[in-house]
Amino acid sequence: MKNDLALIGVAKTFGPHVAVQDVSVDIAEGSFFSFLGPSGCGKTTILRMISGFIEPSAGSIRLGTLDLAGIVPNRRPTALIFQNLALFPLMSVAENIGYGLKVRGVSAAARGRKVDEMLDLIALSGFAGKRIEELSGGQRQRIAIARALAVEPKVLLLDEPLSALDLKLRQHMRAELRTLQRRAGITFIYITHDQGEALAMSDRVAVMSKGQIEQIGGSSDIYDNPGSAFVASFVGESNILVGRITATDGQFAVIETAVGDLRGRNPKHLTTGDAAMLFVRPERLRIAAAEDDLVVNSLTGDINEVMFEGLTFIITLRHVSSRLVTLSLANDGTGLAFAPGSRQTVSFSPADGLILPAGPIARLDVVP
Amino acid sequence: MSSALTRFGRLGLAYIFTATGLWLLVLMLLPLIVTIDYAFRPFLPPVDWGGPNDRYTFDNFAVVLLNKFNQTIFLKTIWASVLVTVLSLAACYPVAYTLAREKRSGRARWLAIALIIPFLVNELLRAFAWQLLLSYKGLFNQVLMSLGFISEPFDFINKNVGVIVGLVYTYLLFMILPLYTALESLDPNLVDAARDLGAPWWRIHWDVVLPHAKPGLANGCIVTFMLAAGSFAVPQLLGGTGSLWFTQLIYNQFNAINWNMGAAYAFCLVILCLVFIVIVMWLLRVRLSDIAR
Numbered sequence: 001m002k003n004d005l006a007l008i009g010v011a012k013t014f015g016p017h018v019a020v021q022d023v024s025v026d027i028a029e030g031s032f033f034s035f036l037g038p039s040g041c042g043k044t045t046i047l048r049m050i051s052g053f054i055e056p057s058a059g060s061i062r063l064g065t066l067d068l069a070g071i072v073p074n075r076r077p078t079a080l081i082f083q084n085l086a087l088f089p090l091m092s093v094a095e096n097i098g099y100g101l102k103v104r105g106v107s108a109a110a111r112g113r114k115v116d117e118m119l120d121l122i123a124l125s126g127f128a129g130k131r132i133e134e135l136s137g138g139q140r141q142r143i144a145i146a147r148a149l150a151v152e153p154k155v156l157l158l159d160e161p162l163s164a165l166d167l168k169l170r171q172h173m174r175a176e177l178r179t180l181q182r183r184a185g186i187t188f189i190y191i192t193h194d195q196g197e198a199l200a201m202s203d204r205v206a207v208m209s210k211g212q213i214e215q216i217g218g219s220s221d222i223y224d225n226p227g228s229a230f231v232a233s234f235v236g237e238s239n240i241l242v243g244r245i246t247a248t249d250g251q252f253a254v255i256e257t258a259v260g261d262l263r264g265r266n267p268k269h270l271t272t273g274d275a276a277m278l279f280v281r282p283e284r285l286r287i288a289a290a291e292d293d294l295v296v297n298s299l300t301g302d303i304n305e306v307m308f309e310g311l312t313f314i315i316t317l318r319h320v321s322s323r324l325v326t327l328s329l330a331n332d333g334t335g336l337a338f339a340p341g342s343r344q345t346v347s348f349s350p351a352d353g354l355i356l357p358a359g360p361i362a363r364l365d366v367v368p
Numbered sequence: 369m370s371s372a373l374t375r376f377g378r379l380g381l382a383y384i385f386t387a388t389g390l391w392l393l394v395l396m397l398l399p400l401i402v403t404i405d406y407a408f409r410p411f412l413p414p415v416d417w418g419g420p421n422d423r424y425t426f427d428n429f430a431v432v433l434l435n436k437f438n439q440t441i442f443l444k445t446i447w448a449s450v451l452v453t454v455l456s457l458a459a460c461y462p463v464a465y466t467l468a469r470e471k472r473s474g475r476a477r478w479l480a481i482a483l484i485i486p487f488l489v490n491e492l493l494r495a496f497a498w499q500l501l502l503s504y505k506g507l508f509n510q511v512l513m514s515l516g517f518i519s520e521p522f523d524f525i526n527k528n529v530g531v532i533v534g535l536v537y538t539y540l541l542f543m544i545l546p547l548y549t550a551l552e553s554l555d556p557n558l559v560d561a562a563r564d565l566g567a568p569w570w571r572i573h574w575d576v577v578l579p580h581a582k583p584g585l586a587n588g589c590i591v592t593f594m595l596a597a598g599s600f601a602v603p604q605l606l607g608g609t610g611s612l613w614f615t616q617l618i619y620n621q622f623n624a625i626n627w628n629m630g631a632a633y634a635f636c637l638v639i640l641c642l643v644f645i646v647i648v649m650w651l652l653r654v655r656l657s658d659i660a661r
Contacts, residue, residue: 051564074566086557090579099575100565151565 002064003029003154005050005187010059012045019045020211023059027189027204029154032181034190034198037208038234038362043191045211047157050189051080063154079148081158085140087132093119093143094128100151118146121183137165141173145180155187162197174200195235199223207231209360225267225354232279232354234362237312239285239327241278242358245270253355259319262297264353275358282312283330284352288345298347299325306338313338317346406631428632438617442637445614446644448528449596452535456543456592457585459536464547465577471552487541495605498534499525502606526608534606535596542595543588550584551577583658590645597641 005027012020020042027033035043048054050061052073061068068076079100088096095102097118098111106114119125122142132140141161148156158177162170178201181188192198198205199219206216207230215227226232233240243257245266253266255278264278288298301317304324312328315338319325327346329338338344373381408424416422432438463483470476486494501507502524509521524530554577562572578585603613614637621630649655 053560053564073560073563074568076564078564080561080564082557082561084555084557086555086561088558088561088576099562099567103562103565103567103571103575147565 003187004064005029005155005189006062007046007050008060008062010046010049010056010061012042012049012054013057018211020049020056023211023213025206025213025216027187029187030185031203032178032188032190032201034192034202034205035208036192036195036198036205036235038193041208042211043193043208044159046208047080047159047189047191050155051078051157052076077154079151079153079156081144081148081156081161083159083161083163085144085161087140087144087147089132091132092128093124093130093132093135096132096143097147097150099147104151114150118150121149122146122180138169138173141165142176145177149180149184149186153186155189156181156184158188158190160192160194162192163194170197177201199235207235209234209362226279226356229277229279229356229359229361232277232356232361237282237328238279239282240361241280241325243276243278245272245274245276245355248272252350255355258323259299259321259325262353263350264297264355265351266355268355268357270355270357276355277358277361279354279356280348280352282328285327285329285346285348287329287334288347296347297350297353298345299327300343300345301325302343303338303340306340317344403631403634406628407635408632409628411626411628428629429636431629432632432636438633441612441617442614442640444611445597445637446640448532448613449535449593452532452539452596453543453589453593455532456536456539457589460540460543460547460588464544464551467544467548468551468554469556483541483544491538492601492605494538495534495602498530498537499605502530502533523608525606526610528608528611530606530608531603531611531613534602535599538599538602539592539595542591546584546587546591547581548584550581550587554580582652582654586649586652586654586658589648593645594641597637 007023007025007027010020010023011018023042023046035046037043045054049056050068052068052071055069063077066077073080088099091099094112094115097115098106101111101114115128116125119127122145124139124142124146127135127139127143132143135143144161145156162173162177165173174197177188177190181201190198190201199222202219204216204218205222207214207222209230215222215231217225222231222235226235229240232238241255241257241259241262243255243262245253246256246261247254248266248269248271251265251267252263253270253276254261254263255276257278262278264280270276299317299319301319303315304318305316307314308331309328311331313331314326314328317325317327329346376384407428408426409422410425410427412419412422463479467476467479470479489497499506503509504521504523506524508524509518512518513521522529524533558576558580559572562576563569567575598615599613600615600619603616604619607613607616614633618630618633618637621627621633
């Protein structure tokens with residue numbers, strides 16, 4: 001379509017520091033696209049390059065047939081929602097929403113109509129005269145979106161705008177953003193480190209690590225078929241077991257780990273001897289009936305410690321080989337089975353185990 | 369009150385009250401009361417002090433305010449001080465803005481040091497330095513003549529350029545610092561947001577930066593205006609022979625030992641400047657609480 005956004009070999013270096021390297025992606029007009037990655041992965045730099053505040057060191061950014069190089073932010077057909085929203089505190093709601101039109105020389109009457117239309121869109125009719133400080137977090141959020149949409153951009157860029165809200169409001173705003181995007185009918189590009197947000201709202205997600213795109217795909221694709229150890233560990237919860245391939249057969253392979261040989265899918269066609277990692281989602285692990293249940297892929301041990309997290313239990317299992325294994329299991333209502341000291345066997349189907357080449361995994365303690 | 373007592377202790381609290389009280393009384397109220405008292409009494413030889421003629425009167429004020437010459441000088445002082453304030457604002461705003469936006473970089477630190485260093489030198493000496501620079505055979509004239517802009521020396525001093533330039537320079541920091549403080553607290557995202565919404569740079573300043581900086585701006589302007597209007601050394605050294613500053617009229621009276629008339633002049637200057645400031649604040653919709661912020 002004519003307003004598809006394309007990043008072609010985009011890179012950005014700040015002195016010796018490479019913030020973004022060789023990012024190429026096509027974003028279809030009218031879609032909800034997310035860049036997902038930990039702090040410092042370069043996603044904000046990408047957003048600022050699209051909005052024009054930073055010029056790429058290499059590569060080009062195109063909107064349809066228009067090359068955006070050299071077009072300053074105030075002339076770009078993009079609008080940016082800032083992380084802290086950056087609403088003008090000394091202006092009223094109506095003045096905020098109408099500001100982009102005012103600087104374009106739109107008459108006060110036409111501006112008023114557009115402001116009303118926008119307030120309707122975000123379901124805040126009657127708020128025109130309010131001051132920004134009188135609004136709640138969620139309302140400010142919507143005003144920021146209205147202010148950006150009022151100038152009728154081709155692409156709306158959102159820089160983690162939900163991060164300042166509390167959990168419940170954040171979940172509510174996800175649905176609302178998605179609805180707003182459908183109604184506005186323009187491309188939304190969303191930047192976040194919160195995989196829940198990215199998966200819930202996006203048509204497509206690009207997972208980023210260290211300035212590069214690791215994988216692009218639909219939400220379920222990213223979740224169910226992660227293409228690298230990083231994506232598998234960053235998106236959603238996973239139990240990770242490190243080892244080496246000892247046998248392959250067709251779609252499957254056997255990986256030798258510290259807690260025994262385990263079988264899983266082998267989409268990357270690893271061969272015997274390759275260093276590998278096995279990923280199993282918590283909801284795919286189940287408690288086997290008894291110790292002698294000699295299914296494939298079973299781990300037997302004594303429960304050492306249990307941490308209840310609501311959706312999941314994190315259990316530390318002292319494996320029969322006396323190694324400690326930390327596993328996360330879905331809370332299916334049989335939580336009493338996890339009494340510390342009791343012997344349990346945990347198993348999973350080979351189809352639910354995913355074997356990927358060993359690689360860097362997303363660490364929880366990544367700091368910007 | 370009780371929380372202040374637990375926080376500072378009895379001794380600390382006593383110190384705070386004494387210090388504030390002394391400051392108010394000795395440095396503000398007493399001089400003001402003495403000046404007002406002098407201003408409303410006639411100028412008498414010491415033998416008549418406390419005598420029948422030593423009574424409160426408006427005579428001094430009538431002389432000050434009804435004299436055409438005084439009126440002209442006063443208006444000129446106000447007008448020139450406004451000009452000094454406007455020029456100072458024009459010169460300081462870009463500097464303060466750059467300083468505020470670059471506050472994290474080392475460059476800002478050097479700029480701040482460069483701004484402060486000249487002020488380590490006494491005000492009088494700086495005025496003398498300007499006198500040398502702007503004099504008939506001074507550096508400015510020599511440079512301008514050698515570059516061919518003028519064929520004969522320009523009389524900066526008598527054409528009042530000296531006073532204006534000197535005053536702008538002398539009170540530069542009093543404009544920059546409040547402006548900097550106000551601009552420093554501006555969220556840079558607001559500037560980017562306005563830019564992203566399509567505003568050209570001058571609109572960003574007019575719509576976003578200046579309204580935010582208004583308290584600091586008012587603060588800087590008022591202080592600069594007051595200092596300029598009340599300045600004595602700079603007009604004395606850099607002013608032309610034919611043009612007087614209002615403070616020089618005050619000085620002349622005190623110099624002629626007529627303290628009462630001098631006090632009346634001084635009191636008029638204070639009141640008229642205050643009235644002028646209140647009018648300007650009202651016009652710009654600046655509140656007192658904004659400035660104290």
